[in-house]
Structure formats: structure tokens, C-alpha cells
Amino acid sequence: MRRVILPICLLLGACVPGHYNEMPTRAAMQQESTMPPMKSFSAPRPLPPQRSNRDIQRDFLDLSFQLESGRMLQHLSRFEGPITVQVTGRPPLTLIPDLNRLLHRLRTEAGIDISRVSDSGANITIEAVSRDDIRRSLPKAACFVVPNISRLSQYRAARNTRLTDWSQLKERKKIAIFVPSDSSPQEVRDCLHEELAQALGPLNDLYRLSDSVFNDDNVHAVLTGFDMLVLRTYYAPELRSGMSRREVEARLPGILSRLHPAGDHVAPRFAGSTPRAWIEAIQTALGPGSLPNQRRLAAQDALRIAKAVGWTDHRRAFSHFALGRITQASDPDYAQDQFVAAEQFYKRTPGTDLHRAYSAAQLAAYAVSQGRGEDALMLLGAHLGTAERYENAALLATLMMLRAEALDLSGRVSEAQSIRLDSLGWARYGYGADWAVRAKLREVTALSPLKGPNG
Template sequence: MRRFLLPLALTLNACMPTTPTDTATRAAIANSTFPPMKTFGAPRPVRPAKSNNDLALDFVELSFNLESGRALPVFTRFETPISVRVTGAPPASLGSDLNKLLHRLRSEASIDIQQTASNKPANITIEAVSRADIRRALPHAACFVVPNITSIKEYRQAKRTSRTSWAEMRERKQLAIFLPNDASPQEVRDCLHEELAQAIGPLNDLYRLPDSVFNDDNVHTVLTGFDMMMLKAYYAPEIRSGMTRGQVAQRLPQIFNRINPAGGARAAKFATRTPRAWSQAVQSALGPGTAMKARLVAADKALNIAAAMGWQDHRRAFAHYAKGRILLGSDPEAAYQHFLMADKYYAKTPGATLHRAYVATQLAARAVTQGDGERALRLISPHIDKAAQNENAALLSTLLLLRAEALDLQGRTAEARTVRLDSLGWARYGFGPDWAVRAKLREISSLSPLKKGRI
């Protein structure tokens, strides 16, 4: 389930709040000249470089627990070819993004899945409704998936009954996914990837996975090479619905040796499990409805647990990132130090290059505010292709807008104008309507001392 709780949002230091009525600054381009929305081409997933032993452990933890921590008694999946239909009022972008995802599931995960007409019965119903409808059904959720349901109206009536209980299932036959139809194209697509993956595959999220959408940090927004391997194993002929944890675990070595031969020779890392207290601390630090003092206490708790566990990976980095986010408004210098620490630990973690791109937006924003265009460019450059490879248009457009400001600081105004124009097509996919694109332009522009008359 994708929630609003823990996004690595792109809120930047020294940014000014904006609304749909904001007028564009010098850096913003008039509505009439906005270029068409850009979309990504062929996917470029990276196969996981992990041992099959570790992949098997990941599979079991993902497949036999819910996000709440509740254990699932048996393994469940669809045992027939999977049909998918779209109902409600879908946004224009959903059709092409769904076609692309279904093609990937067939070609990369070898899953027999097809789209059918909206007026025909299907195993999975994707209903596009308003964000308000989703919030009324499940507060704090951006989108969600439930079993044995075909509409959000039906879900409201069956909510909190055994009918919608994942733990009561013994085989998957019918599910519903509820996506927002009034969000940006990227948010709709991100929801589609995570919820469809959970509809057909694992139901749990693990913070210890750096290269997966099955992680509540919400860094990865499209299915990764790791995710596709998990889904391919999920539909391996050696396992079936109704098997126990032990029965599935017994067959996993054979499955992964077949679908991932290179992983058989790799040494196992045996990553430590994430204590629930750490997950709860992170949720309190970044989730809604928490007072600032409590956020700081929760962030410190997450950092203390990470240190006590001896983590040197992305989880310790994320705790520093969370503390930095919280301190941005009150103590920018302390926030900057936490962002530096986050980058340090992300750099130590294989598979965390996309995480570093998010941190780079914070570090580059600081360099721009200080008028240091050269440093900002050095910080941004390594991450632009990584954002594109991971199909993150919001992150890509933000990096490009920061690059444009850095170029302006160096007096390279023609280059800056070209880069800024290039960013807008991605911004239209990542942030949605023109007013949101203008807001992002103004947000980034406000960082530069050139716009404040300081240099």
C-alpha cells in the first residue's frame, strides 16, 4: 500500500510556499510556451547482484507477512491467467503506463497477465477515483489494494470484515486497486506499479531492501530488477497457493538457482532485520499529525537505534535524511550536516544510487543559495541519468531546474534557458498541471541569490 507517510519529498531549503495562483518568476516560462509532457522510453532495469540465499530470505519475509507485521499462514497467488480491467474515470496517462507495465510483467517476470474490457469480469479491477474518495475509504493512503472487492463503494460496505482480510485468503481470485484520477501522471503511475505488484505478489514492505518498491521509504517508484525477480519467483511452477512458509522455503533454492544462476556463486550478506521500533520512529518523524518536538524526538530515536544496530547502510542514511528534513526550517546548518551523513551512508550501500540523487537535490540547493554554481553542478551531474533510468520525472525535473540555476550563477544564461526548457516536459509528467509546474519553477528559482539581488 502506497501511503503519504514517508515520501522523500523534494521540499528544498529556502523555498517559498506557492499556490495555484502564483505568478511565474523570471525563471518560469509562460503557460503558452510549456512544451508537451515527456514520457520515458524503454525500461532500463538492473538485475540484483545478490546471492540466491539472500534472495530466498527476502522472498519469505516479503511473502509471509503483512505490512502491519501480522504473519500470513499460507502462500497465495493467482493460479490462473490474470485479467485486468480499468473502471471509474481514468486519467489520460493511465492507459499507456498500464500497457507498459503489463508488457514488463509478461517479458521480465513471465507472468500471464492481460488487460480486458472495462465491462467484462476480471481478476483485478483498477478503479480510478478522486483522492478524496480514497481518503474517505482509507485515511492517509494515496492508493491501495484489497481482496474480494470490485469497487470502492463495495469496499466501504465490506471494510473491516473477513471478506477483505488478506490473512483469510487461500488463493487469489479477485482484487481491486484504487488509484487517484486527480493526481500527477507520475503519482498515478507510481501507485499503479506498487499496488499491482502487491495485488499479484508480495504484500509486505521491508526497509532493508535498497533497490525495491517493496520498501516504505518510497524512493523507488517503478518496479526494479529485484522486484521483477521476486515476481518471477512468485509464479514459479514449483510453488502454489496454500503452501506453508516451510514448504515454500524448501523450494526456493531450486527456483532461484534456475532464474538467477549468477546468484548461486555469490556470498550471502544476511542483512539484519529492521526492528519495529525503528520503523515506528521513522513514521512518527515524517508522518502526518505529529508535532515538531515529537518529530525531533522520533528522528533521534531512529538515529540511536540505527547506531545501536551497527548499521552502515541505507537505513542509517534514511534516519539522517529524516532528521535533516525536519531541521530544514529551523536549523539549516544542522540539516546540511545530516544530509552529508545521509550521503555518506548511501554511498556505502549497493543499490542506493537513486537515494543519493534525492540527497543531491538538498546539497545542490544549499550550494545554489550560497551562489556556488560550480559546486551545485558537481553535485547534480552524476545523478541526472540515474533519475532518468529510474523513470522519476519529478526528481529529474528538479535536478534539471537546479542545474539551470547553477548555470545562471556562472553567467551561462543560454545554457540555463535550454536546460530549464528541457525540465518542463518532465515536470508536466512529474508534477502534473501547469500551476504545479509553475510552483516548482518558482520554488527552485527562489533559491538563487541572483533573484534576490544579493550578487
């Protein structure tokens, strides 16, 4: 299992978190910066699941008894008893505080007995290594998790053997997570959330989930209310390691009624399965290693499949969004049409506030580039609050920078200066190095006809 790199999927231009040739080292972060202090989020505010327990039961089974490759699992595997976590390697300064915050959430929201220890021999080892080391092991991975080892050097010898085969597990006892030591703070934190969740619980990702990190679209950065419910269910006393799908399925209705009683009174909204052809098209369009023409053809293919299947949910919206993102540089008017279409489908789909915030960033950027400051302000609206609720500092900083440009265009210069300065603290967490923050600021500033090449 791994967090896959989708380098052009989410934000405006080339400055996407975690994919720079240079990111801040521990020594560099300790040096005095000319930027405002790095900002951090306050108490988590996850939204509770809004879906039917019947839908959640199906999601739980598909997440827990299948791998991302499509291979079926015969047994539920989990840790039995208290779980310990240790950190090794060269962790960046923000890793331990972010990990402590995550472990607190797992204890309080998911009811998992998990704690960080300094001794060797922990159940879960988080090793911070360079991105180059990670990609030498898995070229398309930003981070990944493996059973039955504790060091990256062991993985190279054990790869593709029974030792690291998830399907052989009936009970989890030792797992390693490999995260980058030289990426932005947000990228490291996102890896912690996704990989620790999969080390503890489900091993699959489902594109049909709009409200979960168990989705390869990478829209959600931190564990959601739905994710915590899934993990709480995974460690319910009614379940145990080694159970079959049928045994788990028989117990799920009672477990979900106890843990999520509101879900018994919500009508199910059956979401069809996601064709493998669509998944592969999206991965080609947005993943690393594809040529520009290959990306566009793959994005068009994904949209064609979405239309043929008859989707009207967030997957149809994401197909439009991906095509807009691919064509933004070569055909901005066409890309704008795709972002508008994405917004229309997102608006009809419950639980897509964060997705809409990404669309708003693209639509507002286009409005700013045309000198329509008031339109951009209207488009941004409440999305800054959404980015903050979902703890996405990179998105929040980008939205704030766009708002500053829109305010400038509207003649509200002092407000623009204030919000632009405020954005930099969030950008330091989302983008990392000071030079990367400045690059993002220049990118957004250049959109404005007052300041761009022709301004």
C-alpha cells in the same frame, strides 16, 4: 496494503508529487498548455539484482509470509491461470498508457500471463477515484489494494471483515486497486506499480531492501529488476497457492538458481531486521498528521535507534536524510550536516544510486543557495542519468532546475535557459498541473542569491 503518503520525504520543498489541493482534470489536460509538451520515458532499463540468492530467498519469504502489520501468513496465495485487469472509474489520460507499459513488463520480465480487458468480471479491477474518496477510506493512503471486492463502495461495507482479510486467502481470484484520479501522472503511475505488484505477489514491505518498491520509504517509483525476479519466482511452476512457508522454502533454492544463476556466486550480505520502533519513528517523522516538533523528535529518535542497532546501510543513511529534511527550514546548516552524513552511508551501500540522487538534490540546493555554482554542478554530476534510468520525472525535473541555477551562477546563461526549458516537460509528468510546475520552478529559482529575495 497501501502506498503510504510521505509528504516531506523526498524532494525539496512543499511541491511533492500528488499532494496538492488541485491537480489536473481530464478536461484541463486536454486544454492547450503554455508549457512544453509532457515528456515520457523510453524503453525500461532496470538493473538486474546484484545480491546473493541466499539473501533473496530470505527476502522472498519475509515478503510473502508476513503482512506490514507484522502478522504472519500461513499460506502462499497467488492467482492461478491467466490474469485479467480492467480499469473503471475516471482514469486520467496517462493511466492507460502507463498501465499498458507496466503489463508489458510483467509479461516479458516476470513471465506472468496478464492482460487488460474491457469486460467486467476481471480478476483485478483498478478503480480511479478522487483522493478525497481514498482518504475517507484510509486517511494515510495515497492508494491501496483489497482482496475479494471490485468497487470502493464495497470496501466501506466489507472493511475489517473476513472478506477483505488477506490472511484468509489461499488463492487469489478477485482484487481491487484504488488509485487517485486527480493526482500527478507520476503519482498515479507509482501507485499502479506498487499496488499491482502487491495484488499479484508479496504483501509485505521491508525497509532493509534498498532496491525495491516493496519498501515504505517510497524511494523507488517503478518496479526494479529485483522486484521482477520476486514476481517471476512467485509465479514459478514449482509453487502453487496454499503452500506453507516450509514448502516454499524447500523449493526456493532450485527456483532462484534457475531464474538468477548469477546469485549463486555472490556472497550473502545478511541485513538485520528493522525494529518496529524505528519504523514507527520514521512514519511519524515523514507521514501526515504530525506537528513540526513531533516530526523532529521522531526523526531524532529514528537516528538514535539506527545508531544503537549499529546500522551502516541505507537505513542509517535514510535516518540522517529524514532528520535533514525535517530540519531544513529551521536549521539549514544542521540539515546540511545530516545530508552529508546520509551521502556518506549511501556511498558505502551497494544499490543506492537513486538514494544518492535524492541526497545530491539537497546538497546541490544548499550549494546554490550559497552561490557556489561550480560545487553544485559537481554534486549533481551523473545523477540526472540516474533519475532518468529509474523513471522518476519529478526528481529529474528538480535536478535539471538545480543544474540550470548552478549554470547561471557559473555564467553559462544560455546553457541554463536550455536545460531549464527541458526540465518543464519532465515536471509536467512529475508534478502535473501547470501551476504546480511553475511553483516548483519558482521554489528552485528562489534558492539562487541572484534571484531570491535578496538577489
